[in-house]
Amino acid sequence: MSMNSEGRPTGLENVEATTTKFESYSGHQGLRLAEPLIYEIGSTELTGVDFEDLEEFDAQLGGVERQSEIGCAGLAEPDVMRHYTRLSRRNYGIDMGVFPLGSCTMKHNPRLNEKIARLPGFSNVHPLQPMSTVQGAIELMEELSTWLTRMTNMPVVALSPKAGAHGELCGVMAMRKAHEAKGDARSVVLCPESAHGTNPATAAFCGYKVKAIPAKDNGRVDMQALIASLDETVAAVMLTNPNTCGLFENEVRQIADAIHDNGSYFYCDGANFNAIAGKVCPGDLGVDAMHFNLHKTFSTPHGGGGPGSGPVVFSDRLKDYVPVPYIVNDAEGKFALKEWLEIEGDTSFGRLTAFHGQMGMYTRALTYMLSHGIDGIKQASEDAVLNANYVQASLKEDMSLAFDSYCMHECLFDDGFLKDTGVTTLDFAKAMIDEGYHPMTMYFPLVVHGAMLVEPTESESKYNLDQFIRSMKGLAAEAKSGNKQRFLAAPYHAPYARLDETLAARKPILRYENNES
Amino acid sequence: MIKYTEDHEWIAVDGDIATIGITDHAQNALGDVVFVELPEVGAAYGQGDDAAVVESVKAASEVYAPISGEVTEVNSALEDDPSLVNSSATDAGWFFKLKIADSNELDEMMDEDAYSDFIAD
């Protein structure tokens, strides 16, 4: 045989298990790479963008030229790639694992959506170019409108709101305008105690006093209490359905009728539409206005906190009050956008944003809809509800259910199972990070003590769910067995240990300051 | 004389001046206090009006004027060190002082024993 002169140990005979940690010289730890602020690695002299050389010329800036330093650090492209790549690796995203964040619908973001949104005919068109040159863009908005109105069985949609909360504003403003048209704006909006905080904030923003409606022991709105609160001062009732406890308001039709009999409007917060899309039409339930969150139900990416998109569908009662812009057909049958209120007789309540809203999100959402088809959207809703009920059924003995009945697309636990363990909902959530999961929504809704709201979405396979359930069972058992340390100092395995939010709020440092100068 | 309200505020009366703060029970429920917004000296409040705000990391609560009156002094030490509300709720963590407009309003309030029973419920 010929001899291999490159022999080196390839087994583990002389290698011990790595349980001891040591400090590195670089600050990095293997693939856990430290990354300073851009200001600590870049400089005002560096740039990663090249420009054509300019000849000397006389500027016409009117004597308002910048004389002072800006101070923004620059970097060449290789270091920019590294900076953001390293930072990204400290983030958890849907692409990495289960993201059971109740009420937020962290479903898979199909990459086809991204590809389509980047077609130059969508991404590189200006909102104010001649409408004859953007017929395809307006047609896309029209097609999206068709999907949204047919899925809800409601006649019109306003696309422009920039997010869910902005959509609420759109809906409640239209309601106020409609009341004013009848000569009476009324003064009160009713919101359940379990509502998202945006609901009362929106109502207050529209000049309404907010009155809370209590919930019953079964997690639904107390219909009797609601009806008792209805009088001639009530402009609207804002309900979330399915509600924030993950339950469908089974008396919703009677509630809607009572609201309408009182001359009030029914606003539905559509945050949880993912449970019923393709299965139930909110228009059939008597809803007058409902916003969608395209970034939840229709998979446009959350992007670390926006951009969202919150179109609002309206019933016949409100269709005359929608904001501009809206789509019209001109004399030649071409698409156009109506951008201004007419001087006479226009009942629209105004404009919510510059231009036409979140086109980049319309493109992605419509791509999702076309991909699924109405059959796929229905299937997705069923799977989302099935997954949530599977998690609930599998964990109800280990954790404590807030309401023991079938849930919709999210299941709600309280902290009853942690009683006397010394472990809080927050600690439990942080321990989930060590298990490789993003924590569930915690301490919301407010009506449940130490709430834990778990929304698996339809994107999780049975394998993923079983693994998640095993983890949760294990953690619940650990907490009950008195192993507090595992929780109180959690997370151990995250890129960072627990952060001091008190310090951040007491001594706010909100920007980089070069303390050496 | 120290009295307590159902909104978990204490009121210490000295002549016609009342010193107002939040109770130890209240600071405990709030968690680490990070910011206090105080009223302006000279501002007049009716009983139950919002007079100040106390914020922790995760909660913000109104502090009400427990009785009617005009603000004579505020505890500006809280602006630099809001943690005094946690460490000394009933002493160095006081909020503001009012010139009492109607001392009859004090009659409704709880004494220390009644308040202890109130929070034990």
Added chain:
Amino acid sequence: MRYLPLSDADRQDMLSTIGASNVDALFSDVPAEFLNAKIDLPTRKTELEVERHMSKLAAKNTAAGSVPFFVGAGAYHHHVPSSVDHLIQRGEFLTAYTPYQPEIAQGTLQVIFEFQTQVAQLTGMDVANASMYDGSTGCAEAIMMARRVTRKKKAILAGNLHPHYREVCLTQTQYTDDELVSQAANPSDPEAELQAVIDAIDDTTSCVLVQNPDVFGNVRDLTAVAEKAHAHKALLVAVFTEVVSLGALKSPGEMGADIVVGEGQSIGNGLNFGGPYVGLFATNQKYVRQMPGRLCGQTVDADGKRGFVLTLSTREQHIRREKATSNICTNSGLCALAFSIHMSLLGEKGIRQLAMVNHKKTLDLKTALNSIEGVEVLNKAFFNEITLRITGDATDVVEKLAKKDIIAGVPGGRLFPNAGLDDHILLAATECVTDDDIAALTAGLKEVL
């Protein structure tokens, strides 16, 4: 369905674990007559079919990069370096949520902290928030913030504020305690427009909103407005729609602005037919607790390592509910990330160069257009936008040029209906404009006028 990982066998297994006979049993709270509604919409499509359908729609639009293109007025055609779009599509950024769990969101949080610093530096202010929906909604928020700070109600909107911004402010404050005074546009005399604002300020004024460069492209110094405002305990809200201008102009902070609001789309973000964009919002330290929107702050973790968290969140709706500073729940995270990456590539040196290239192109455009019979450029001082007065109907002229594949700008009447500006055209020239583009526009205008 390609995005749904459950098999039929899985579904059956799971139903038996739950103890339900079929999936509709889980929907038993829904009254039967409303369940499984008949909905007339198409069924699922393959990736290829969707791409085909959407590509057809996209092909019906004229993209900015494909023709001579001069539209500005609040959204701008700039070049975005390739690395920006590559980085924002990393799943850890793209598919992350709002950073409420800081231990596993330090990427997003550090980016926001750097973004806040960049925005504060560009605007010459102390602090900036994590972004707003866009510039227009930021203006409405600024008005309400000024009311909270000054405890006064009257906001004056300068005449040359972008009309959409004006409309958004008017709409959003319909039912709040704010009172808006809206002044008339003045494209040909920007100094008079400014003077009208100064003259209107009195002790009841809470703030004035002035745009610079204004919607017609005029550049001014706002120092005198700030001085008058401050003399009456009012705030100057300085507005911009073209953030690149901050690379060439004295910052709003240096002019005495108390709040700065603007659109950041030009850096890192495409035109996208109007959205999503990124609103920039900055103010001074003393007003920070009255500022709307999310904020990220520095702190340490349990091991003493520097890290970042969302902070001062008690101003926000999820805590204050009906007493919140605003009903806004989200920011424009991914657009802010794109902004921040592009800004990190540019740095001080790059943003200054980019600004001067923009200015030079616009100077060349002005020179070329002034040579045309029947065209008058109104601007004396400008950055990268100018306004023309022409002999003829601007809508008609712009439409005729579009038929020649030249996208010339925005007709005055589209932004200012019934305001007598039907013979005005608003144009912008960025680094994307070539000498050939300017020549094509000049020749085209000569033909159609």
